[in-house]
Amino acid sequence: MRVYYGIDRPVVIQYFNWVKGFFTGNLGYAFHTGTSVARLTENSFPVTLELAIFSTLIGVVLGTLIGLFSASKPGSRRDFIGQFFGLTALAIPSFVLSTTLVAIFADKFHYFPNGFEYATPWHNLSLNLQQMLFPSLVLGIAVAAPVMRTARSSLLETQEKDFVRTAIGKGVKLRRVKFVHVLRNSFNPIVTMTGIQFGYLLGGSVIVEQIFSLPGVGRQVLQGILKREYSTVQSTVMLIACCFVIINLLTDVIYRYVDPRIREND
Amino acid sequence: MTKKSSRKTWFYYYWNSLSGRIGLILLTLLLLGALCSLFHILPYGPLAQDPTAIIKGPSWHHLFGTDQFGRDIFSRVLDGLRRSLSVSVVAVFLATFLGLFIGVTAGYFGGFLDTLAVRLSDIFFAFPAILLALAIVSALGHTWIDTSFAIAIVYTPIFVRVTRGPVLSLKELDYIKATKVLGYSSSRILIKHILPNIMPILLVQVALSLSWAILTESGLSFLGLGTQAPDASLGLMVSDAQSLVSFAWWTLAAPSLFLMLSVVSLNLVGDGLRDSLDPTRKSI
Numbered sequence: 001m002r003v004y005y006g007i008d009r010p011v012v013i014q015y016f017n018w019v020k021g022f023f024t025g026n027l028g029y030a031f032h033t034g035t036s037v038a039r040l041t042e043n044s045f046p047v048t049l050e051l052a053i054f055s056t057l058i059g060v061v062l063g064t065l066i067g068l069f070s071a072s073k074p075g076s077r078r079d080f081i082g083q084f085f086g087l088t089a090l091a092i093p094s095f096v097l098s099t100t101l102v103a104i105f106a107d108k109f110h111y112f113p114n115g116f117e118y119a120t121p122w123h124n125l126s127l128n129l130q131q132m133l134f135p136s137l138v139l140g141i142a143v144a145a146p147v148m149r150t151a152r153s154s155l156l157e158t159q160e161k162d163f164v165r166t167a168i169g170k171g172v173k174l175r176r177v178k179f180v181h182v183l184r185n186s187f188n189p190i191v192t193m194t195g196i197q198f199g200y201l202l203g204g205s206v207i208v209e210q211i212f213s214l215p216g217v218g219r220q221v222l223q224g225i226l227k228r229e230y231s232t233v234q235s236t237v238m239l240i241a242c243c244f245v246i247i248n249l250l251t252d253v254i255y256r257y258v259d260p261r262i263r264e265n266d
Numbered sequence: 267m268t269k270k271s272s273r274k275t276w277f278y279y280y281w282n283s284l285s286g287r288i289g290l291i292l293l294t295l296l297l298l299g300a301l302c303s304l305f306h307i308l309p310y311g312p313l314a315q316d317p318t319a320i321i322k323g324p325s326w327h328h329l330f331g332t333d334q335f336g337r338d339i340f341s342r343v344l345d346g347l348r349r350s351l352s353v354s355v356v357a358v359f360l361a362t363f364l365g366l367f368i369g370v371t372a373g374y375f376g377g378f379l380d381t382l383a384v385r386l387s388d389i390f391f392a393f394p395a396i397l398l399a400l401a402i403v404s405a406l407g408h409t410w411i412d413t414s415f416a417i418a419i420v421y422t423p424i425f426v427r428v429t430r431g432p433v434l435s436l437k438e439l440d441y442i443k444a445t446k447v448l449g450y451s452s453s454r455i456l457i458k459h460i461l462p463n464i465m466p467i468l469l470v471q472v473a474l475s476l477s478w479a480i481l482t483e484s485g486l487s488f489l490g491l492g493t494q495a496p497d498a499s500l501g502l503m504v505s506d507a508q509s510l511v512s513f514a515w516w517t518l519a520a521p522s523l524f525l526m527l528s529v530v531s532l533n534l535v536g537d538g539l540r541d542s543l544d545p546t547r548k549s550i
């Protein structure tokens with residue numbers, strides 16, 4: 001058995017064997033169930049992906065709207081409210097928010113779709129969406145906070161630019177200036193921030209997946225740690241890191257579509 | 267004389283920023299609470315059980331109520347706060363020291379050392395923080411010093427990046443070149459001339475990292491991989507409260523509140539420091 005797992009070889013060789021296996025798709029096996037880590041990830045990754053997409057959507061819409069709301073009148077009461085939201089959302093740990101939501105909805109309203117076994121979207125779409133509701137809300141708020149802060153500072157910076165003053169002077173409607181001229185030109189930092197957050201979310205939000213018992217990538221790592229299955233932990237964490245790098249690359253590509261100036265320079 | 271007056275103006279600017287002021291007051295109060303726990307001047311022992319007072323709501327006897335073993339939640343929250351803060355402070359101290367050393371030397375000397383440092387920190391950045399911390403904790407163990415190490419390893423690359431950037435631009439400035447011409451040793455230039463100039467950025471980063479470290483520590487404890495029961499920890503208390511919250515809301519509210527207050531106060535202190543230390547950045 002020692003020979004089979006290669007434990008009799010030096011650590012360096014073991015490491016290179018693992019790297020070789022990683023690139024050829026052999027991620028090792030989970031000892032408890034005997035399934036391969038690749039198969040495990042095949043099942044868990046779509047869950048995390050779905051969660052990440054929903055949370056990012058909620059986060060970007062919420063964050064940009066509050067950023068707009070806050071930046072429309074810097075220093076005013078609405079700015080204060082917006083900033084207060086940003087600070088609170090940044091400070092509230094996801095597990096506190098999740099536990100509170102569970103406490104309110106499961107105990108008071110007896111509504112807790114995550115109590116059932118996880119349903120795939122192909123199997124039972126409505127239950128699946130209900131199960132995604134709370135976790136994506138929690139993560140969405142967590143994403144909204146940095147997005148809001150970035151949006152606010154970026155909007156404030158753009159508002160002071162000359163072309164905005166020109167547009168207002170030209171008699172363009174204020175609403176149009178706000179949404180077309182200012183927002184469009186403030187998108188770059190927002191896209192960067194969203195990309196970073198989406199990358200992190202793809203890494204699986206261990207805590208939220210654990211609380212809402214969603215069988216995603218983060219939970220897979222945690223279970224691996226708790227059951228001391230190092231091949232699961234090692235390969236899954238490596239896969240997550242690869243995803244993160246790819247997302248960063250994609251963000252750079254998206255810039256070209258958001259910002260014509262970058263397209264022109266190439 | 268000049269040093270004294272410049273320090274006064276710095277604090278004057280800091281006190282002028284509203285967020286800095288609120289943050290400092292909050293943080294001082296929280297630190298006082300944590301110190302009370304350190305010197306064992308809590309109303310009850312954090313581990314002392316009282317079978318006659320199980321799951322009691324907030325009252326004058328038990329300010330934040332009691333839990334399922336009749337332990338006083340107020341005392342436990344302060345004890346947990348002390349533990350979270352000490353883990354975070356040790357972690358951030360280690361990360362700052364290590365990151366500063368690597369970042370400054372890499373930025374100043376450049377070459378192969380620089381490439382190595384940048385590539386290594388890039389690798390670390392590819393892992394989500396909590397996941398990396400989880401993996402390291404699972405390899406190291408579950409005592410508080412292991413948690414500190416894990417968090418320190420996760421945050422070191424941030425300090426490498428934060429310090430390396432300014433050093434790159436600083437070393438091209440004339441007065442640094444002048445010190446080189448004068449024949450000062452590299453260590454003297456680094457400590458006497460470069461370090462004071464990156465101090466403001468570093469301080470802001472320390473404040474923000476402390477708040478993240480508290481979140482990471484409590485997250486690890488929540489998952490059962492940080493502080494172990496029966497010791498009190500804010501994350502662990504929230505985790506325990508999951509089963510109690512339906513009939514005892516205070517078991518969840520108290521640790522959550524303190525967790526959020528500490529993170530908010532550190533964020534505010536960071537904002538205040540940034541506003542006061544960086545004259546080019548206008549606070550709005």
